[in-house]
Amino acid sequence: MWNELLVASRYPDFAEEALLAQGAVSVTMTDAADEPVLEPAPGATPLWPHTITRGLFHPEIDLEQVRKVLRDLLPDGDELVFELRTVEDKDWINAWLQHAKPMRFGAAETPGLWICPSGHRIEEAGATVVQLDPGLAFGTGTHPSTAMCLQWLALHTLAGKRVLDYGCGSGILAIAALKRGAVHADAVDIDPQALIATVGNAQLNDVHERLRCASVEQFTEQAVDQPVDIVLANILAKPLMQLAPMLAQRVRAGGNIVLAGVLQSQADEVRGAYAPWFDFDEDSHQEDWARISGTRRVTSS
Numbered sequence: 612m613w614n615e616l617l618v619a620s621r622y623p624d625f626a627e628e629a630l631l632a633q634g635a636v637s638v639t640m641t642d643a644a645d646e647p648v649l650e651p652a653p654g655a656t657p658l659w660p661h662t663i664t665r666g667l668f669h670p671e672i673d674l675e676q677v678r679k680v681l682r683d684l685l686p687d688g689d690e691l692v693f694e695l696r697t698v699e700d701k702d703w704i705n706a707w708l709q710h711a712k713p714m715r716f717g718a719a720e721t722p723g724l725w726i727c728p729s730g731h732r733i734e735e736a737g738a739t740v741v742q743l744d745p746g747l748a749f750g751t752g753t754h755p756s757t758a759m760c761l762q763w764l765a766l767h768t769l770a771g772k773r774v775l776d777y778g779c780g781s782g783i784l785a786i787a788a789l790k791r792g793a794v795h796a797d798a799v800d801i802d803p804q805a806l807i808a809t810v811g812n813a814q815l816n817d818v819h820e821r822l823r824c825a826s827v828e829q830f831t832e833q834a835v836d837q838p839v840d841i842v843l844a845n846i847l848a849k850p851l852m853q854l855a856p857m858l859a860q861r862v863r864a865g866g867n868i869v870l871a872g873v874l875q876s877q878a879d880e881v882r883g884a885y886a887p888w889f890d891f892d893e894d895s896h897q898e899d900w901a902r903i904s905g906t907r908r909v910t911s912s
Contacts, residue, residue, distance in 0.1 A: 619692035630666030717765030724765035756871040759902035778846035782809030789818040838863040859888040
């Protein structure tokens with residue numbers, strides 16, 4: 612049996628991100644009021660006015676702790692409404708694979724960066740292919756936050772770069788960076804399952820010898836006198852703001868930072884937390900989500 616946590620929130624996309632970050636193996640959205648969504652305009656992805664976000668969890672996950680974290684992270688706060696259900700066991704990964712398709716990132720005129728599930732082959736000449744199936748750690752490339760980070764990696768030169776993936780989940784961003792030519796990547800996460808998944812995915816993609824995994828505690832103890840070229844942090848807005856001084860310190864002068872897991876309404880506040888150290892690019896947007904990127908100044912304000 613599995614446990615399913617149902618969340619009634621005014622911010623269903625944000626609830627989806629938070630549930631995945633807390634270890635949900637899948638997240639779905641359903642209508643809370645039986646209201647129809649009519650034929651949308653091209654490119655639009657409408658939700659119901661009252662949406663329930665449902666996260667499926669392994670029985671060992673402490674859902675009381677998940678609820679506490681969601682109350683702290685989601686803009687609804689104490690207004691959130693939860694319901695817990697049990698769900699009959701099912702091979703969710705194989706069910707996902709039946710519908711999963713390869714995803715391409717990058718410019719149309721250059722070889723793409725592909726996230727490729729099992730059972731598919733990429734024929735594009737010169738393409739960078741990351742083999743990845745879903746697991747118990749967040750990150751398959753389908754969520755807008757992850758997709759925008761992958762797009763950033765696909766459009767930038769990574770050869771010879773050193774990368775930090777903070778909040779690595781499945782390791783998708785660190786692995787993609789290594790496949791694109793980075794010489795080394797550090798992958799850090801608070802969840803032990805994420806570190807296990809990252810190591811396994813790195814081995815699958817034959818980049819494990821250039822990858823170092825660490826818990827948050829282990830990473831905090833490491834010296835910071837060798838900053839990296841690129842920091843990727845696809846987590847959530849509040850942790851990103853709290854971590855700003857530490858993450859900024861990890862980026863060399865002239866290096867880049869890429870921040871995601873941020874609602875468009877939160878982008879200004881997150882950007883302000885990093886403004887003492889970085890000059891920013893124009894934000895990227897997908898659905899309700901924003902990606903913030905910038906370059907570390909030689910001297911801080």
